[in-house]
Amino acid sequence: MAEYSYDVVVIGTGPAGESAAMNAGKKGKTVALIDSRAEVGGGCTHKGTIPSKALRHAVHAVMKFNRTPLFRAIAEPTLLSFPEVNASAQQVISKQVSMRRRFYSRNHFKIFNGHARFVDPNTVEVQTSQSTKDILHAEHVVIATGSRPYRPDNVDFSHPMVFDSDTILTLNRTPRRIIIYGAGVIGCEYASIFNGLGCKVDLVNPGARLLAYMDDEISDALSYHMRGHGVLIRHNEMFESLHGYDDYVELKLQSGKVIKADAFLWANGRAGNTDDLGLENAGLEANSRGQLEVDRFYRTKTDNIFAVGDVIGAPSLASAAYDQGRAASGAIVNDSSYIFFENIPNGIYTIPEISSVGKNERELTKAKIPYEVGKAYFKDTARAQITGEDVGVLKILFHRETLELLGIHCFGDQAAEILHIGQAIMEQKNGGNTLEYFVTHTFNYPTMAEAYRVAALNGLNRL
Numbered sequence: 001m002a003e004y005s006y007d008v009v010v011i012g013t014g015p016a017g018e019s020a021a022m023n024a025g026k027k028g029k030t031v032a033l034i035d036s037r038a039e040v041g042g043g044c045t046h047k048g049t050i051p052s053k054a055l056r057h058a059v060h061a062v063m064k065f066n067r068t069p070l071f072r073a074i075a076e077p078t079l080l081s082f083p084e085v086n087a088s089a090q091q092v093i094s095k096q097v098s099m100r101r102r103f104y105s106r107n108h109f110k111i112f113n114g115h116a117r118f119v120d121p122n123t124v125e126v127q128t129s130q131s132t133k134d135i136l137h138a139e140h141v142v143i144a145t146g147s148r149p150y151r152p153d154n155v156d157f158s159h160p161m162v163f164d165s166d167t168i169l170t171l172n173r174t175p176r177r178i179i180i181y182g183a184g185v186i187g188c189e190y191a192s193i194f195n196g197l198g199c200k201v202d203l204v205n206p207g208a209r210l211l212a213y214m215d216d217e218i219s220d221a222l223s224y225h226m227r228g229h230g231v232l233i234r235h236n237e238m239f240e241s242l243h244g245y246d247d248y249v250e251l252k253l254q255s256g257k258v259i260k261a262d263a264f265l266w267a268n269g270r271a272g273n274t275d276d277l278g279l280e281n282a283g284l285e286a287n288s289r290g291q292l293e294v295d296r297f298y299r300t301k302t303d304n305i306f307a308v309g310d311v312i313g314a315p316s317l318a319s320a321a322y323d324q325g326r327a328a329s330g331a332i333v334n335d336s337s338y339i340f341f342e343n344i345p346n347g348i349y350t351i352p353e354i355s356s357v358g359k360n361e362r363e364l365t366k367a368k369i370p371y372e373v374g375k376a377y378f379k380d381t382a383r384a385q386i387t388g389e390d391v392g393v394l395k396i397l398f399h400r401e402t403l404e405l406l407g408i409h410c411f412g413d414q415a416a417e418i419l420h421i422g423q424a425i426m427e428q429k430n431g432g433n434t435l436e437y438f439v440t441h442t443f444n445y446p447t448m449a450e451a452y453r454v455a456a457l458n459g460l461n462r463l
């Protein structure tokens, strides 16, 4: 057993832990990180964001190849297998890990490998092997332990055809038919991925619509296009039981429906990684979903302990985790440039992609805010006609009187990138946030950015 002392000890090397550590180190603090995974990067790099986005990219590229007439001069339409696209995702993971390892070594951070557990608020022990423990003393501790798929007791995850969003990456074949239970972001993204691989997909949604928190029109467009691609979506269907046999699984729904498939993906719920973290020794307690409560500075109720990323619950995004980590260590070093991040955008990598920031129509209507809508359909832009990515819409919601931007919603190829133009204007202060920007500045042509001019003019014409 060895003992060490640091200004800041960060538990977890996902986006939240990484940015907390980097910021603390840049501000002159001595920093150590702990991760139970053999490699840095967190669930984000190894199981969540990175593999799913890399899988989606590969599948999308093949779908585009198959539907582009020009390519028929080279080859016939084809399909990739899950192991093939997974292999390409694993290469991205390796690059990410090497890059992140370099960050840590260049900044002289020590990384401890093993499960971390609080001994007291200023002491964390790391189980580095079965028989050895290191003891880390810290002025401040940042808990950035992330989350994992929630596993209900009545689903047998040891069956070889039953997966969650972590274990799906071990699938060594392409299923003929997959049932995805849960139609949140994970369920919808994997439905697009498996659909693009040519699998029959049954997307079973316990809710009434896909991604219910999104703008209704965008959510409807997603359902329409997923159905158009052959995904069978069933709304308002509750899980009853799942039985695994040698060569298939059978899902029974409370409505009496029975669905058979050769793969089942449980995509309903995540739980914070706080088990066996010794929270009781640090004066802390997690809620029923394993999440910790924090204040605006990401400080827990124990003064010297901060928590960031998925372990504090919503929005549970890698994007937000990066900002939260930086903000927490900013608070530790009393950095006055601290920002509390609000109005967080989201990018959902279904096929087609979705992205939004700000309010949706339902929220504005409920709040009785007088708004108008400006739209640009991708099919009417030169760029989309050239690229063939002509499914989609950019929708700007703005105040009828002040022209202030209230919400940007985008559906279609590159939506997550396109959104940031609108976000940048939306965040302008002192009257800079209005629709005027889009009609008083010139956009490169042909670009998808030009859709902002088209949507703004469309909106102004409605006034």
Ligand SMILES: Cc1cc2nc3c(=O)[nH]c(=O)nc-3n(C[C@H](O)[C@H](O)[C@H](O)COP(=O)(O)OP(=O)(O)OC[C@H]3O[C@@H](n4cnc5c(N)ncnc54)[C@H](O)[C@@H]3O)c2cc1C
Pocket: 011, 012, 013, 014, 015, 016, 017, 018, 034, 035, 036, 037, 041, 042, 043, 044, 045, 047, 048, 049, 050, 052, 053, 114, 115, 116, 117, 144, 145, 146, 147, 165, 186, 273, 276, 277, 308, 309, 310, 311, 316, 317, 318, 319, 320, 321, 347, 349
């Ligand atoms: C399938 C999927 C797709 C996603 N796609 C996106 C996306 O496109 N965009 C987006 O913004 N977000 C996405 N997310 C969410 C994103 O991955 C998470 O928000 C992000 O990983 C949270 O980062 P984190 O640093 O809090 O935790 P994590 O990335 O989960 O890292 C936490 C680390 O802490 C370690 N750890 C836990 N407990 C201990 C302990 N006691 N001791 C030592 N180490 C410990 C874990 O092993 C892990 O390595 C996706 C998630 C999933 C599951």
Ligand SMILES: NC(=O)c1ccc[n+]([C@@H]2O[C@H](COP(=O)([O-])OP(=O)(O)OC[C@H]3O[C@@H](n4cnc5c(N)ncnc54)[C@H](O)[C@@H]3O)[C@@H](O)[C@H]2O)c1
Pocket: 150, 182, 183, 184, 185, 186, 187, 189, 267, 268, 269, 270, 271, 288, 289, 314, 315, 316, 317, 346, 347, 348, 349
């Ligand atoms: N592109 C992206 O940004 C992206 C992609 C995938 C996942 N994610 C993130 O991953 C998280 C999970 O994704 P999701 O949308 O599939 O939603 P989810 O799995 O968290 O939620 C689905 C349903 O399960 C319920 N639930 C959640 N945790 C539970 C628990 N511990 N016990 C019982 N029920 C629980 C929820 O209330 C909801 O009804 C989200 O927070 C999302 O932000 C983001």
